[in-house]
Amino acid sequence: MSTMKLKLNIDELTDDFFEETRLLGITATTKSYRFCWTINNMIGFDFRLNPDIEIHLQKKGRQYFFPVYQFNVPSSYLSHYIYHNQYDGEYLLPEFKHMDFLWLMKGEMMADDDCHTLIQAIRKINGVQLVAELTNEHIKNKGNLVF
Known part of the structure; x- marks a missing residue:
């Protein structure tokens, strides 16, 4: 009897995950919970910490935990996720060390005008220095x- 090895294609999984997504990088001088609270109050979203999708990375023999906040748009397939990009000196996306938060929009492609309006609203938040x-x-x- 022969044993068959199955190999998970990570690149394909990642490509599928990023279908119909948009990603914003945000530089802000605030804690993640405070940032989400401000967005909820100023923009009208309802971000909540989702510990089930927290990102766990192991680097240099250490564990790193990156919280993820989630908001599902009612009557839509669109979901918003805010990742904190830094934990204990490590970065979720090291190529964007200058970004404190990553805002992923997934599930339904957000129109360019809606995304531009969202970017402008985020820029008005006190403590936000950059949105790209x-x-x-x-x-x-x-x-x-x-996740």
Whole structure:
């Protein structure tokens, strides 16, 4: 009897995860819970910490935990996720060390006008220094965002 080995194709899994997504990078001088609370109050979202999709990475023999906040748009397939990009000196996306938060929109493609309006609203939040859309081609470690 022969044993068959199955291999998970991580690149294919990552590509599927990033279908119909947009990603924003945000630099802000605030804690993640405070940032989400401000978004909820100023923009009208309802972000909640989702410990089930917290990102766990192991580097240099240490464990790193990156919290993820989630908001599902009612009557839509669109979900928003905010990742904290830094934990104890490590980065979820090391190529974007200057970004404190990563905002992923997934499930239903957000229109350019809606995304631009959201970016402008985020920029008005006190403590936000930078908001930029990140393209998939520039993300080297996008597999780190997959939950």
